[in-house]
Amino acid sequence: MSDSILRLKDAPNYFKVSRTTIWRWRKQGIIKPYLIGRIAYVRISDILHQIDNGQSRNP
Numbered sequence: 001m002s003d004s005i006l007r008l009k010d011a012p013n014y015f016k017v018s019r020t021t022i023w024r025w026r027k028q029g030i031i032k033p034y035l036i037g038r039i040a041y042v043r044i045s046d047i048l049h050q051i052d053n054g055q056s057r058n059p
Helices: 008-015 019-028 044-052
Strands: 005-007 034-036 039-043
Touching (some): 005 044, 008 019, 008 044, 039 044
Antiparallel strands (some): 005 039, 034 039
């Protein structure tokens, strides 16, 4: 898997999911943003893992 990073605010467009989904994953601790200065980043591999495991669906 890739350890590339992406700005958190760009993640919804990059992965074609809603901002709410990214926010929910972040609140649930599924993805962990990393701060570099004032900008939050996430690992692309973390989000791909959630998408592959079907975590984007509501229970």
